[in-house]
Amino acid sequence: MGIDPPFQETYRALWKGFCVRAKEEECKEFELPLIDMSRLRLGDSAERKKYIKAASEWGFFQVVNHGISEEVLQSLRYEQMKVFHQPFNNKSQRNFLNLPSNSYRWGNSYASCLSQFPWSEALHLSPADISRIDGYTNLRSSIEAFAGTAATLAQTLAEILAENLGVKSSFFTENCTSRTSCIRMNRYPSCPFSSEVYGLVPHTDSDILTILYQDQTGGLQLLRDGRWLTVKPNPQSLTINIGDLLQVFSNDVYRSIQHRVVAPQQVERFSLAYFYCPSSDAVIQSYRTPTKYRKFTFREYKQQILKDLQATGNKVGLSRFLF
Ligand SMILES: O=C(O)CCC(=O)C(=O)O
Numbered sequence: 367m368g369i370d371p372p373f374q375e376t377y378r379a380l381w382k383g384f385c386v387r388a389k390e391e392e393c394k395e396f397e398l399p400l401i402d403m404s405r406l407r408l409g410d411s412a413e414r415k416k417y418i419k420a421a422s423e424w425g426f427f428q429v430v431n432h433g434i435s436e437e438v439l440q441s442l443r444y445e446q447m448k449v450f451h452q453p454f455n456n457k458s459q460r461n462f463l464n465l466p467s468n469s470y471r472w473g474n475s476y477a478s479c480l481s482q483f484p485w486s487e488a489l490h491l492s493p494a495d496i497s498r499i500d501g502y503t504n505l506r507s508s509i510e511a512f513a514g515t516a517a518t519l520a521q522t523l524a525e526i527l528a529e530n531l532g533v534k535s536s537f538f539t540e541n542c543t544s545r546t547s548c549i550r551m552n553r554y555p556s557c558p559f560s561s562e563v564y565g566l567v568p569h570t571d572s573d574i575l576t577i578l579y580q581d582q583t584g585g586l587q588l589l590r591d592g593r594w595l596t597v598k599p600n601p602q603s604l605t606i607n608i609g610d611l612l613q614v615f616s617n618d619v620y621r622s623i624q625h626r627v628v629a630p631q632q633v634e635r636f637s638l639a640y641f642y643c644p645s646s647d648a649v650i651q652s653y654r655t656p657t658k659y660r661k662f663t664f665r666e667y668k669q670q671i672l673k674d675l676q677a678t679g680n681k682v683g684l685s686r687f688l689f
């Protein structure tokens with residue numbers, strides 16, 4: 367039994383070729399703005415300026431001296447590979463790793479067209495789930511170590527952006543706890559149809575901000591001024607992107623940027639995303655009037671996304687909440 371999900375066998379109808387992806391130009395590779403967290407934490411004003419500029423003009427950047435040790439990152443990657451290299455039949459079993467059903471996901475069961483279908487598999491973990499992981503002690507401890515530092519990093523990054531708008535940054539301490547954020551581990555198997563399907567289809571993240579640990583394979587692309595750019599991986603850094611909620615909070619000062627992953631042709635690729643989220647009851651609204659968005663709870667936002675996904679195969683996102 368192989369390790370890859372049965373992408374083609376299960377979604378045969380999608381492969382009839384009725385709406386494949388349009389051919390695209392080669393995307394340019396570039397380096398994201400690089401922020402030094404040790405200088406930012408010390409209040410270095412030049413670094414702070416660079417950071418604000420990156421958050422408002424790019425919505426995407428990389429951070430070094432982030433506080434997560436090389437040892438934790440390496441162990442996390444090793445353990446992640448071990449989990450995903452299990453036979454598909456194990457991973458798709460109810461109770462895999464003692465996790466709730468639906469923690470292991472692949473493809474997109476709502477896709478009506480190849481361009482909505484991601485050639486990847488993922489393990490979704492809420493903080494409560496992490497403590498349930500059975501039989502993989504090292505996986506559990508490295509995720510716990512990663513998540514603990516990622517939470518502090520995310521809070522620091524979000525608070526500086528709020529302070530820059532001249533607003534109280536207590537929103538984050540009041541609404542985000544160690545139990546509200548979540549983690550997704552991704553594996554992108556090599557794909558013989560990489561010009562037809564994405565590893566991950568274009569999307570924005572539905573959180574405050576995302577901390578991404580990616581391997582050196584590359585393939586992450588972001589949309590900037592109407593063109594897709596390929597992010598050059600940097601082994602020392604973590605990639606950060608602004609999520610939808612911070613875009614609303616800042617009334618579009620900081621932007622949640624569309625991104626996607628190209629399916630690798632020859633190799634497999636791994637990444638791990640930490641989604642910094644508030645509690646479901648948190649009210650999301652802009653810091654100043656006139657606001658572009660009507661206010662909503664995070665729960666409403668997630669429900670709307672699911673509804674749209676079920677109806678159309680796509681996330682619609684913030685445009686649903688524009689005035
Ligand atoms: O794998 C990546 O590089 C990106 C992952 C991502 O965008 C996500 O999980 O939301």
Ligand SMILES: [Fe+2]
Pocket residue numbers: 569570571576625
């Ligand atoms: Fe994403």
